[in-house]
Amino acid sequence: MTALDGREFRDALGWFATGVTVITTRGPDGDLVGFTANSFTSVSLDPPLVLFSINRQASCLPIFEGCAHFAVNILAEHQAALSSRFATANHDKWRGVAVETWEGGCPILGEALANFECAVHAMHDGGDHRIFIGRVLRLRSSGTGKPLLFSRGAYRLLGDRLGAPAEAAAGSTSALDNGGLFAEHEPWTSA
Numbered sequence: 274m275t276a277l278d279g280r281e282f283r284d285a286l287g288w289f290a291t292g293v294t295v296i297t298t299r300g301p302d303g304d305l306v307g308f309t310a311n312s313f314t315s316v317s318l319d320p321p322l323v324l325f326s327i328n329r330q331a332s333c334l335p336i337f338e339g340c341a342h343f344a345v346n347i348l349a350e351h352q353a354a355l356s357s358r359f360a361t362a363n364h365d366k367w368r369g370v371a372v373e374t375w376e377g378g379c380p381i382l383g384e385a386l387a388n389f390e391c392a393v394h395a396m397h398d399g400g401d402h403r404i405f406i407g408r409v410l411r412l413r414s415s416g417t418g419k420p421l422l423f424s425r426g427a428y429r430l431l432g433d434r435l436g437a438p439a440e441a442a443a444g445s446t447s448a449l450d451n452g453g454l455f456a457e458h459e460p461w462t463s464a
């Protein structure tokens with residue numbers, strides 16, 4: 274164990290592989306706003322809540338703090354360049370990007386594997402970040418495709434599946450309950 278060093282903290286966090294999203298909203302003048310985020314996560318199924326965190330230094334933070342809605346676009350593996358574009362400040366992020374608009378007015382990115390349009394439910398302090406919780410109002414989800422992944426500072430591709438497809442057991446209280454389908458990979462499970 275080591276005392277907390279900033280570099281080591283980041284390196285250790287990098288072992289937590291994530292998907293990649295572009296979080297979007299629309300400014301008061303109707304301008305399109307978005308940034309790349311891997312801090313997206315689900316929070317609650319009922320009500321349907323998700324969250325992301327945004328750096329206090331992000332130039333788009335004031336727009337998000339003033340918005341009523343935001344959208345989460347989950348990127349597919351062929352969208353790494355789009356991710357890098359939306360992770361670059363002071364860049365013409367939207368040039369040539371096909372967007373559609375749903376009822377909340379947020380830019381919805383085509384070709385994303387899933388899109389969620391959310392009402393801002395809560396904002397919280399998160400140290401050098403701000404945490405946004407959104408209530409999902411509407412979504413679109415692709416039936417096929419592969420997600421873009423991010424781990425240890427690099428984009429990655431999804432590897433092979435382990436075990437049978439996970440399905441929530443009847444009566445499960447968690448979306449993550451796999452009903453024991455992965456028992457063969459769980460050393461703490463007796464045969």
Ligand SMILES: Cc1cc2nc3c(=O)[nH]c(=O)nc-3n(C[C@H](O)[C@H](O)[C@H](O)COP(=O)(O)O)c2cc1C
Pocket residue numbers: 293307308309310311312313325326327328330331332333334356357359360361362363423
């Ligand atoms: C894969 C990846 C994930 C990122 N995740 C986040 C994140 O969750 N929160 C955040 O504030 N910045 C994140 N960033 C950095 C922002 O996308 C970047 O700083 C962006 O330019 C901030 O918005 P701005 O252009 O309005 O300043 C991430 C960058 C990459 C490449």
